[in-house]
Amino acid sequence: MGLSAMTAWTGRVRPTQAQGPPRDIQAVVKTLVGDTTPVEGRISLDLPEIAENGNTVPYTVRVESPMTSSDYVKAVHLLAPANPLPQISSFFFTPHSGKATVSSRMRLAQTQEVLVFAETSDGTLYTARRSVKVTVGGCGG
Amino acid sequence: MSVKPRIRLPENARVGEVIEIKTLIAHPMETGTRRNNDASLVPRFLVHTFEVKFAGREVFRASLHTGTAANPFISFFMKVSGPGEFEFTWIEDGGNKTTERHNLKVT
Numbered sequence: 225m226g227l228s229a230m231t232a233w234t235g236r237v238r239p240t241q242a243q244g245p246p247r248d249i250q251a252v253v254k255t256l257v258g259d260t261t262p263v264e265g266r267i268s269l270d271l272p273e274i275a276e277n278g279n280t281v282p283y284t285v286r287v288e289s290p291m292t293s294s295d296y297v298k299a300v301h302l303l304a305p306a307n308p309l310p311q312i313s314s315f316f317f318t319p320h321s322g323k324a325t326v327s328s329r330m331r332l333a334q335t336q337e338v339l340v341f342a343e344t345s346d347g348t349l350y351t352a353r354r355s356v357k358v359t360v361g362g363c364g365g
Numbered sequence: 366m367s368v369k370p371r372i373r374l375p376e377n378a379r380v381g382e383v384i385e386i387k388t389l390i391a392h393p394m395e396t397g398t399r400r401n402n403d404a405s406l407v408p409r410f411l412v413h414t415f416e417v418k419f420a421g422r423e424v425f426r427a428s429l430h431t432g433t434a435a436n437p438f439i440s441f442f443m444k445v446s447g448p449g450e451f452e453f454t455w456i457e458d459g460g461n462k463t464t465e466r467h468n469l470k471v472t
Contacts, residue, residue, distance in 0.1 A: 279435070280435070302432070303432075304432045307432050308396070308398045308431070309398065309430065309432070311431065311432055312430055313427060313429050313430060313432065313433050314430075315427050315428075315441070316425070316426040316427070318423060318424055318425070319444075320422065320424045320443060320444055320446065321425055321442055322383035322384075323383055325442055326440065327438075327439070327441075328437065328438055328439050328440070329433070330432050331396075331434050362434070
């Protein structure tokens with residue numbers, strides 16, 4: 225068996241990851257950012273690949289932007305779709321922010337893909353996602 | 366929110382410099398989904414808003430939700446426009462506010 229076939233095989237039998245019930249994350253996204261279609265890019269989301277304690281998972285979001293009064297990042301939203309409640313935080317910047325970079329700590333109830341959205345002053349919506357494997361879930365649910 | 370929040374920023378800054386500001390406030394950030402031993406829900410109790418003004422002008426704001434860890438730590442940046450005073454405000458469920466002020470020396 226070739227290596228690629230092996231990968232495909234292990235991929236197929238791997239048990240389904242605990243993602244929880246599929247929730248209507250789109251509705252939450254819509255209330256936050258409206259109907260704008262997001263594009264990928266400009267955002268880097270730093271998160272550990274494996275979070276041993278889901279109660280406190282450090283993260284940094286950086287959005288590329290000149291941060292001038294005519295071109296700046298207005299808002300950044302973070303979502304954990306598999307948490308009991310998906311919203312993590314929203315951050316609102318101004319041209320005086322200098323950099324659209326923010327660090328904080330999130331709770332993750334289980335292994336999942338964290339979503340981030342960034343709204344710019346010209347109305348563009350950027351998005352990025354990152355998987356985090358959670359060993360011990362947070363949220364005390 | 367009886368414990369004084371911790372704020373770290375540079376002692377001095379130059380005009381035009383982008384400085385990092387680190388803040389932390391002690392708070393349980395109860396989600397409202399956690400249960401007591403008798404199966405009753407622990408009521409939601411969050412710091413839901415964090416606002417930062419410099420020289421009377423808003424520079425940064427955060428809305429915190431249940432997915433933010435207890436004792437919220439937030440680090441962000443500001444481009445220094447000149448000397449001034451920072452005003453940091455945390456607002457929790459129930460409306461209590463904690464406000465801290467810090468002068469920034471500009472060289």
